[in-house]
Amino acid sequence: MIESWVLTVDDWPWWRELRLAALAEAPYAFGSRLADWQGDGDREERWRARLGVPGSCSLLAVLDGRPVGMAGGVPGAREGVVELVSLWVRGEARGRGVGDHLVRAVERWAAARAEVLELAVAPGNGHAIALYRRHGFEDTGRPGDLMPDGRRERVMAKRLRSG
Secondary structure, eight states: OEEEEEOOGGGHHHHHHHHHHHHHHOGGGOSSOGGGGSGGGOOHHHHHHHHTOTTOEEEEEEETTEEEEEEEEEEOSSTTEEEEEEEEEOGGGTTTTHHHHHHHHHHHHHHTTOSEEEEEEOTTOHHHHHHHHHTTOEEEEEEEEEOTTSOEEEEEEEEOOOO
């Protein structure tokens, strides 16, 4: 059974563990680099601040009692838009519905706050793109942020039922 836990700033060690694993295992998929969150960047107050973004929601997916995935929802830059961020699932939990569970959980959170849920995905990340398409996300044609390797993220969006 898959559960989701909504994290608070006090749950930062859980988020830290998964975020560092995600950045190590899939550096091509994120706009941040592992080095950015290690060494001087690996500070409790920084992790707490990440979980304490006003108006945000950070989720941990738990499968068989073990944290295996994460995702977040954050306010978007435009009115009526929120963003799905930081989705990642441990390798041994992939193919078991964890990604779908996390997308649905962020969608439920977003539906009460916005008309549109957006996300940015690394070009060529076929598994993630397929997951998002399965949930009704479409490519917007707008480029996202510049990634550390020089590529631009793809922005995908899904219209939600209004609040």
